[in-house]
Amino acid sequence: MTTDLTVDVSPEVQRRLYELMTLMKAADDRLSKGIASGELVCVYWPSRGQEAIAAAAGVCLREDDRLVTTYRGLHDLIGKGVPLVEIYGEMLGRQVGAARGKGGTMHIARPESGVMLSTGIVGSGPPVAVGLAMAARRLGLDRVTVASFGDGATNTGSFHEAANMAALWDLPVVLVCQNNQYGEMTPTEHTMKIAHVADRAAGYGMPGVRVDGNDPIALVVALTDAVERARSGGGPTLLECVTFRLRGHYFGDPMAYMPEGQLAAASAADPVPRFRARLLEAGNFGELDLDEIERASAAAVEEALATVLAAPATALDELDRDVYADPRNCPA
Amino acid sequence: MTTDLTVDVSPEVQRRLYELMTLMKAADDRLSKGIASGELVCVYWPSRGQEAIAAAAGVCLREDDRLVTTYRGLHDLIGKGVPLVEIYGEMLGRQVGAARGKGGTMHIARPESGVMLSTGIVGSGPPVAVGLAMAARRLGLDRVTVASFGDGATNTGSFHEAANMAALWDLPVVLVCQNNQYGEMTPTEHTMKIAHVADRAAGYGMPGVRVDGNDPIALVVALTDAVERARSGGGPTLLECVTFRLRGHYFGDPMAYMPEGQLAAASAADPVPRFRARLLEAGNFGELDLDEIERASAAAVEEALATVLAAPATALDELDRDVYADPRNCPA
Amino acid sequence: MTMTQALNLALDQALAHDERVFLLGEDIADPGASGPTAKLSTKYGVDRVLDTPISEAAIVGAAIGAAMEGFRPVAEIMIMDFIGIAADQIVNHAAKLRFMTGGRTTAPITVRVQVYGGLGTGATHSQSLEAWFMHVPGLKVIVPSTPRDGKGLLTSAIFDDDPCIFVETIRLRGQRGLVPTDPAFAIPLGQADVKRPGTDVTLISYGRAVLDALGAAATLEQEGISAEVLDLRTLVPLDVEAIVESVRRTRRAVVVHDAVRFAGPGAEIASILHSELFGVLEAPVERLGARFVPNPGPSALESQVYPSADRVIAAVQRTLAPATVRAGAHG
Amino acid sequence: MTMTQALNLALDQALAHDERVFLLGEDIADPGASGPTAKLSTKYGVDRVLDTPISEAAIVGAAIGAAMEGFRPVAEIMIMDFIGIAADQIVNHAAKLRFMTGGRTTAPITVRVQVYGGLGTGATHSQSLEAWFMHVPGLKVIVPSTPRDGKGLLTSAIFDDDPCIFVETIRLRGQRGLVPTDPAFAIPLGQADVKRPGTDVTLISYGRAVLDALGAAATLEQEGISAEVLDLRTLVPLDVEAIVESVRRTRRAVVVHDAVRFAGPGAEIASILHSELFGVLEAPVERLGARFVPNPGPSALESQVYPSADRVIAAVQRTLAPATVRAGAHG
Ligand SMILES: Cc1ncc(C[n+]2csc(CCOP(=O)(O)OP(=O)(O)O)c2C)c(N)n1
Ligand SMILES: Cc1ncc(C[n+]2csc(CCOP(=O)(O)OP(=O)(O)O)c2C)c(N)n1
Numbered sequence A, B: 001m002t003t004d005l006t007v008d009v010s011p012e013v014q015r016r017l018y019e020l021m022t023l024m025k026a027a028d029d030r031l032s033k034g035i036a037s038g039e040l041v042c043v044y045w046p047s048r049g050q051e052a053i054a055a056a057a058g059v060c061l062r063e064d065d066r067l068v069t070t071y072r073g074l075h076d077l078i079g080k081g082v083p084l085v086e087i088y089g090e091m092l093g094r095q096v097g098a099a100r101g102k103g104g105t106m107h108i109a110r111p112e113s114g115v116m117l118s119t120g121i122v123g124s125g126p127p128v129a130v131g132l133a134m135a136a137r138r139l140g141l142d143r144v145t146v147a148s149f150g151d152g153a154t155n156t157g158s159f160h161e162a163a164n165m166a167a168l169w170d171l172p173v174v175l176v177c178q179n180n181q182y183g184e185m186t187p188t189e190h191t192m193k194i195a196h197v198a199d200r201a202a203g204y205g206m207p208g209v210r211v212d213g214n215d216p217i218a219l220v221v222a223l224t225d226a227v228e229r230a231r232s233g234g235g236p237t238l239l240e241c242v243t244f245r246l247r248g249h250y251f252g253d254p255m256a257y258m259p260e261g262q263l264a265a266a267s268a269a270d271p272v273p274r275f276r277a278r279l280l281e282a283g284n285f286g287e288l289d290l291d292e293i294e295r296a297s298a299a300a301v302e303e304a305l306a307t308v309l310a311a312p313a314t315a316l317d318e319l320d321r322d323v324y325a326d327p328r329n330c331p332a
Numbered sequence C, D: 001m002t003m004t005q006a007l008n009l010a011l012d013q014a015l016a017h018d019e020r021v022f023l024l025g026e027d028i029a030d031p032g033a034s035g036p037t038a039k040l041s042t043k044y045g046v047d048r049v050l051d052t053p054i055s056e057a058a059i060v061g062a063a064i065g066a067a068m069e070g071f072r073p074v075a076e077i078m079i080m081d082f083i084g085i086a087a088d089q090i091v092n093h094a095a096k097l098r099f100m101t102g103g104r105t106t107a108p109i110t111v112r113v114q115v116y117g118g119l120g121t122g123a124t125h126s127q128s129l130e131a132w133f134m135h136v137p138g139l140k141v142i143v144p145s146t147p148r149d150g151k152g153l154l155t156s157a158i159f160d161d162d163p164c165i166f167v168e169t170i171r172l173r174g175q176r177g178l179v180p181t182d183p184a185f186a187i188p189l190g191q192a193d194v195k196r197p198g199t200d201v202t203l204i205s206y207g208r209a210v211l212d213a214l215g216a217a218a219t220l221e222q223e224g225i226s227a228e229v230l231d232l233r234t235l236v237p238l239d240v241e242a243i244v245e246s247v248r249r250t251r252r253a254v255v256v257h258d259a260v261r262f263a264g265p266g267a268e269i270a271s272i273l274h275s276e277l278f279g280v281l282e283a284p285v286e287r288l289g290a291r292f293v294p295n296p297g298p299s300a301l302e303s304q305v306y307p308s309a310d311r312v313i314a315a316v317q318r319t320l321a322p323a324t325v326r327a328g329a330h331g
């Protein structure tokens, strides 16, 4: 699919996409810098390079739409509107975190923004997304639920069971596969024979669409279509977004398993500078406009981090809270 | 696919198919009669109506080829050459059973006949079939492994994971789905949106073939093809065989959940009399030949049952055996 | 009414009185349904009583998702042996969400499972795995023994704000007993029930094995031994107070359950008793459970696997034997 | 060498000396592999050290299928928290096949799992679920604490004719110790090991918690208390004889493990001790395990969850306190 910037999305949406992408990138950059220098201590699975997908979701989804994501969810969370303070706060174990810091990096949820689950269990998000979509239908709401997961996740039994159910019941779900060409250290072609994850859709009776996951405009077009179908009762879509993990699996991953040149090629296709160039070319924004957006993103990140670092650490008594709603006679 | 009896299979194979089908039918009929009258006591999930599939496997597979089947496996076991005495003996809890009667109906294995697993866990057979096929390759043997399972099983995560692995590694596996249009009391169209199970194959990168599961000739043609592909290194096939469970899910199932007329229509397509009529029409066999085959099947069943009923019940000390190879210091 | 009717009543009333309740599972809708869910889809529609594909992981995952949005889903895993397939969703999501999100999301689901032991269906259709779920912080584990408890506890489970594993027992399906039909009737989780008072020994049990305990107590009475039968009803929460109070009085205890004895629920209960009543117990706590074998098919063998009233009686007699005799018996 | 090197050595030697051995799991092949499987695919080929899709159920199912044909597959489930996904294959096939088929098929697989507790990865990447598998007849459960035991036990597990769950602990990865490099070196399953002899109290442990026990014993010695540290090494088979023998001498015991305390392995061990040594024990067996909470992310909180040498020392002191004091402490 070739996209036409000027035809497909308005300048407001272009701006919003760039704001989101630069915010996601800045949030990753700052965290990475901090962890590398020892300033910040946390576990982190970087989303750097996958920003376009999450930004497109950010502009295509309503606030009350639902999102289920994974450990590699920094970009998704930002796209769906989770305040950076809550994200960083959770990753760094502070009271201002989404779960007052007790849940940790992999488990961030914020229902107010529609983020219902981040999970560390590969493939286990889609079944929960099915339930969220069932709930929306029962409530008579036209909410859509997006389940975001990786290419490797489509090899799990959970993905299969959930995709089948979503299709069977025509649920308002969009299955967004962020195909970043690796699962941990293993290239995707070592774990499935098919070349296109989108080809899995036929086995469930839902449309499967493959899109350039580094092209925010193509993503907006494809997502708009999938979201509209879901919202209007047309059932789920499997949307394969082809992208790359520019920092490897976990922060600090030496990526020694990558073939010569692969990372360089992927970096050349980095969606953020690529989108910047394209925006400039299209002419709605000048260098100064875009510099300003980048500066604002970086500033927002610094401000959030400062707030988080000034906040108290997760209280020790959090250990005793939230194990049960009603802990009477439960073990301790 | 239309098949031509005279072109596609030799008279010897036609005879063998009819022998197997009538033996399977007789074995089911006798068991059913016995359970209904109270003469025999066991749990049983009848395969009546699905004989053509197992008979075709019987003529297409070598003795050293592997089979993984399910609780609904009477026909499959007979097709693969498990002696009836071992089957009945196991179902009825006698020392002559495949596992000396201790395993029960759902768990019959006989490696000498290539039957490695019968499982009561829906969908859990295909992963084991993957391992059997890996073993064949490692051993340098050109054995093929058939995994036999139902339509409902294709909704399980296990099926998905195994199908993906089999395709990925081009394993010598044939995934034989006996689509009998129900999983327990639920019609298949209530559990998947797709009309054809065979359409699931594309998501793994393997051929998917749909065939009339009541036509032994069509099945032989399709299975020969799939088995040859597997044996020659061409990888797995998903073979959907469309059939019907003429006795419902479990023995005694009142089948009240079936729509008016469905059972009657299915009975009219009963593969055993249908094949008889076709054989007669083709002219290689006369009424007397076929009567004789039926009589021999019935006699073989009676003889096996008599042997089983004369055999001692499973010894009580079987409880202490085979829990561990080396039970030292294990709990008891 | 029977246990099946009591469980059906609990589901029926929950569906009738609370729009948030819905049921999902394999073969639970009419016309195929035959257990506690029978007739409910006809009454409430297939939107509220949903047949699902054979997809245990997604059944529980979907229940969790709906529960997060305020529903009270009741998911059925047809036979407890299949719960491994759904274990990840139960253990890594349902049990932990409240904690992991600081209360921002919760998963008040009920997972109904059935134990098929005793039907001759063999090793993969018979297991009692409640010990697994006791060991997972965040879950509640419930096993009723009577129709009254079945109704009262299932009602509580559905409306409890924590995820509940509700274990039904196929051999109790036909048990009869009086059941209050008031929709408000519920039994609080975490309260053990004295099913029969006694003074000489406490028989601690839950689920089907309560019948063995009661049978044993009746026989023992004729021998002049007064056995108290304490039905735990819930394993988490666990009514430690009631257990300790009873055994403090009787100073002897036998724990009996259908789950495998080794590393089973009885191990925790015996450990608690030994610790809390050290020096008070007259004899070590006896533990009875299933033998450490996969379940066999033939009923002649299967009946050797489970506890029975006779085995309870023998255990009681061991607790009553003078210490010298016992020492000999135990090697 | 380190624990990682010791485990690598066991795998390496098994691959070298027996064609039947192969490894399968996620990210276990070079160049991505970093744990005990590193360098093995380079040495033995990707046919014998296979990267798999993320498909835990099929990984274990495939291992079972190959084992039935005479192979000795070693399957890796990267982190123990994910074992629920494979639990059905482990519990309903691997554990039961020998019994269900009367010995006609068997599944001598080894399932290596890693416990990530202590890394700050939170509630779904930290659990110690060995109690689940102790409770399933047919399985063996192994948890080494030293590099020497790691090598010796993993070698035994691979060549044992029964299915083994082999639990590795990420916090032990860097532990160093002498390891015999003779390929024949193996440690029989079911033999506990006295890691430190003592006379006043027995600290019963396995896996990482053995370090807590040893740390406590060292400190206690300075206080004049002689603690014996018994490392179970395998939970099934369980060396009951060694446990009872030691505690019969010391008459006091503390069981300590990283698994959740409630309904954990310690419950079984304490129950056995109370039953076998009734009247011999000077104090109730103390049980230490993880607190009954999902694991938190922050290390300041996570360190409160697990046992520690200090908590062991406190428990020992409780066993040494006069009964009157203890009664007060326990309420
Ligand atoms: C069920 C399960 N198995 C294994 C893992 C370990 N693991 C974490 S991330 C990952 C790779 C996932 O790949 P993919 O789905 O493509 O997502 P990506 O990390 O590339 O975004 C694996 C195997 C896990 N977390 N959960
Ligand atoms: C994992 C699992 N879930 C549920 C069941 C209960 N069950 C037994 S047979 C069956 C239906 C299977 O349908 P299908 O795969 O089409 O095979 P069929 O019985 O029609 O031959 C179900 C749900 C089971 N045995 N295993």
Ligand SMILES: [Mg+2]
Binding pocket: A150, A151, A152, A178, A179, A180, A181, A182, A183, A184
């Ligand atoms: Mg990926």
Ligand SMILES: [Mg+2]
Binding pocket: B150, B151, B152, B178, B179, B180, B181, B182, B183, B184
């Ligand atoms: Mg079927």
